[in-house]
Structure formats: C-alpha cells, structure tokens
Amino acid sequence: MEDETYSGLGNGGEIDTKVVQTFQKNFVQVQNILDQNRLLINEINQNHETKIPDNLTRNVGLIRELNNNIRRVVDLYADLSTSYTKSMDASSSDGDSNGAMKSGGNKRNRPA
Numbered sequence: 001m002e003d004e005t006y007s008g009l010g011n012g013g014e015i016d017t018k019v020v021q022t023f024q025k026n027f028v029q030v031q032n033i034l035d036q037n038r039l040l041i042n043e044i045n046q047n048h049e050t051k052i053p054d055n056l057t058r059n060v061g062l063i064r065e066l067n068n069n070i071r072r073v074v075d076l077y078a079d080l081s082t083s084y085t086k087s088m089d090a091s092s093s094d095g096d097s098n099g100a101m102k103s104g105g106n107k108r109n110r111p112a
C-alpha cells in the first residue's frame with residue numbers, strides 16, 4: 001500500500017500515497033483548529049457582551065490563543081503548499097523527459 005499512487009488528476013498525473021496522507025493529516029489538523037477557533041470566538045463574544053471586568057480580562061488570553069491558532073493554520077497551509085509543489089515538481093520532471101521526445105517528432109519538413 002505504501003507504493004500506491006492515485007490517478008485522476010486533470011493532467012493525467014499520479015500522486016504518491018504519502019503525499020495524499022500528508023494532505024489528509026494537515027487538513028484534519030486545520031479543521032480541528034478551525035473548530036476550536038469557532039468555540040473561542042463564541043466565548044470571546046459572550047465575555048464581551050457581559051462587560052464583566054473578569055470576563056474581559058479573560059478575553060486577552062483567549063484572543064492570544066486564537067491568534068496562535070491562526071498562525072498554526074497558516075503554517076499548516078504553507079506546509080501543504082510546499083508538499084504540493086514538491087510533488088508536482090517531481091511528477092512534472094518525470095513527464096518532461098517523455099514530453100520532450102514527443103514534441104521533437106512533430107516537425108514539418110519543408111520542400112527545398
């Protein structure tokens with residue numbers, strides 16, 4: 001199963017199983033963080049509406065946590081982008097050698 005590839009990309013390429021697993025893992029992490037952020041935002045809003053000084057003080061820590069979560073999401077998306085780019089570079093370099101040979105055979109001969 002480690003050496004499996006997935007086909008069906010628009011360009012007919014294949015993606016390594018490890019790349020797909022990395023994407024899935026990162027997307028699950030992102031979704032979990034976004035779910036946590038939703039809860040944080042709800043709590044921040046409730047605290048703000050009460051205007052109770054202790055609740056407003058608590059919001060400072062909650063907003064810091066929210067900002068850290070947003071940084072983590074940005075980092076995860078950056079990792080995804082890097083992984084995707086590397087996988088596309090690897091698959092396009094495999095295809096380039098075949099494509100160069102094909103394009104050279106399509107030249108038209110002109111009469112002298």
